[in-house]
Amino acid sequence: MKPIELSVQEKDDFCVCSVLQAIFRKYNFHISQKEIACNLTSGKKTGFLVYDSRIKEFMKKNGFEYSYFGVHETPFNEPDELxxxxxxxxxxxxxxxxxxxxxxxxxxxxxxxxxxxxxxxEKKYPDLLIEMEPSGFFGLIKHIS
Known part of the structure; x- marks a missing residue:
């Protein structure tokens, strides 16, 4: 599997755009952070929503399945398995x-x-879960095409 090639976020609120761009690159799909931003819903204060239908549709359109899980919404309440x-x-x-x-x-x-x-x-697993309180999330991305 090809390693992650991340370009740092181009704007202060482009963290989602940067990480999605890196994942896309892994599968030889090249798109700018600005293009990604145009396909996502802006947040109320800053950044972009990671839990709405636009991100799911955008990912699907580009050959990926995206599943969002809030920190307390993991399957069987087992974040380690996720x-x-x-x-x-x-x-x-x-x-x-x-x-x-x-x-x-x-x-x-x-x-x-x-x-x-x-x-x-690097973070210890228990410390990660504590830091994710109360509003952290997991986003599972599967390449489907």
Missing amino acids: LKEICQHDGILGIKEHVYILSCFNGLKTKLINPSDGKEI
């Missing part, structure tokens, strides 16, 4: 109004790529 599934495919995590790419999860630790600077950060 993280394992994200590692098998692709995915994003929302922490405190910022979005990261999940690059690795081994049951004890997670590795995330920050689109602000492109650096990988």
